Amino acid sequence: MNILVTGANGQLGRQMQRLGAVSPNNYLFTDVDRLDITDAAAVRECIARNRIDTIVNCAAYTNVERAEEEAAADRLNRAAVENLARAAAEADALLVHVSTDYVFDGSSPVPYTEEAPTAPVSAYGRTKLAGEEAVRASGCRHLILRTAWLYSETGNNFLRTMLRLTAERESLNVVFDQVGTPTYAGDLALAIFSILEGGLDRGNEGTYHFTDEGVCSWYDFAVEIARAVGHDRCRIAPCRTSEYPTRARRPAFSVLDKSKLKRTFGIEIPHWRESMFYCLKRLQSMQGQASEKP
Ligand SMILES: NC(=O)c1ccc[n+]([C@@H]2O[C@H](COP(=O)([O-])OP(=O)(O)OC[C@H]3O[C@@H](n4cnc5c(N)ncnc54)[C@H](OP(=O)(O)O)[C@@H]3O)[C@@H](O)[C@H]2O)c1
Numbered sequence: 244m245n246i247l248v249t250g251a252n253g254q255l256g257r258q259m260q261r262l263g264a265v266s267p268n269n270y271l272f273t274d275v276d277r278l279d280i281t282d283a284a285a286v287r288e289c290i291a292r293n294r295i296d297t298i299v300n301c302a303a304y305t306n307v308e309r310a311e312e313e314a315a316a317d318r319l320n321r322a323a324v325e326n327l328a329r330a331a332a333e334a335d336a337l338l339v340h341v342s343t344d345y346v347f348d349g350s351s352p353v354p355y356t357e358e359a360p361t362a363p364v365s366a367y368g369r370t371k372l373a374g375e376e377a378v379r380a381s382g383c384r385h386l387i388l389r390t391a392w393l394y395s396e397t398g399n400n401f402l403r404t405m406l407r408l409t410a411e412r413e414s415l416n417v418v419f420d421q422v423g424t425p426t427y428a429g430d431l432a433l434a435i436f437s438i439l440e441g442g443l444d445r446g447n448e449g450t451y452h453f454t455d456e457g458v459c460s461w462y463d464f465a466v467e468i469a470r471a472v473g474h475d476r477c478r479i480a481p482c483r484t485s486e487y488p489t490r491a492r493r494p495a496f497s498v499l500d501k502s503k504l505k506r507t508f509g510i511e512i513p514h515w516r517e518s519m520f521y522c523l524k525r526l527q528s529m530q531g532q533a534s535e536k537p
Contacts, residue, residue: 244268246439247295249280250302254395255341258432259299266440280323287330299339299435300327310367311490320370321377328381337384337443339435344391344423346372349494356500357450365491386443387450391497395428396526405465409474419462419481423497424454427518434510447507452499455515467516471523
């Protein structure tokens with residue numbers, strides 16, 4: 244298989260690179276400098292020239308706050324996804340597209356299944372939903388994987404922000420009334436990798452939910468991060484979303500039901516706390532290696 248990965252320098256893309264390095268398949272990793280997915284002609288040309296069978300789209304506009312004001316969010320999360328989907332349909336390639344829990348409004352009292360009604364409350368959520376719709380409308384073979392609260396050793400994410408803030412400050416307020424599931428990008432990459440390397444049956448294409456196991460609030464996540472690295476001096480207090488005004492609204496409850504993915508692909512998913520420890524350990528060893536360099 245020839246597998247094109249777009250946005251390969253982002254959190255998920257970098258984890259795909261770690262796994263692609265040990266695959267017998269041929270992975271082509273690109274980011275905006277090599278393949279700008281807003282350029283429809285470049286996308287078509289890249290897929291044809293490299294005889295691509297599968298595209299994994301890790302590129303996205305992920306800044307939820309800035310998305311409220313910037314047209315770039317729509318260009319990347321909808322229009323560019325439409326480019327990929329149309330090119331995939333023309334080439335009969337499979338498109339693996341990643342979407343978000345923020346397509347839901349957060350009013351459900353139970354975890355969201357793939358069939359639950361969508362109703363995004365932010366521009367980011369609306370552009371991501373429009374991207375999903377473009378994929379389905381194109382008629383291309385596809386897998387849409389909705390995920391949530393992604394973090395990794397690299398990039399801008401909550402885990403890295405909390406590591407910094409709990410080291411710098413004596414106290415911190417973190418919202419306790421937004422509940423979801425922190426998800427290590429390495430776990431999502433491994434799920435995508437297992438599905439692709441296992442050979443995806445056409446009958447199993449469609450929309451799925453993937454996060455790590457378990458549920459918590461951002462407050463709980465922050466407390467666990469600080470505790471794990473011994474940042475005990477910083478006092479973390481729970482606060483309400485209303486006390487911490489942001490431009491973008493976020494769902495209060497965005498837990499995703501992963502039963503369909505586990506049943507269909509037989510994937511075992513770690514608990515978020517276990518993956519958090521793993522990521523922190525990797526971060527520590529990466530920092531150790533960096534400080535050893537002359
Ligand atoms: N992060 C989360 O908490 C979260 C939650 C739920 C779902 N998701 C979804 O999960 C997926 C992966 O997210 P992530 O956190 O790994 O994203 P990310 O770290 O923001 O990475 C996105 C990558 O896409 C690149 N990119 C930007 N414009 C591009 C273009 N025109 N053409 C090609 N590449 C371009 C970015 O490059 P630059 O950095 O140079 O712009 C970056 O390397 C996305 O679909 C996202 O919506 C994320």
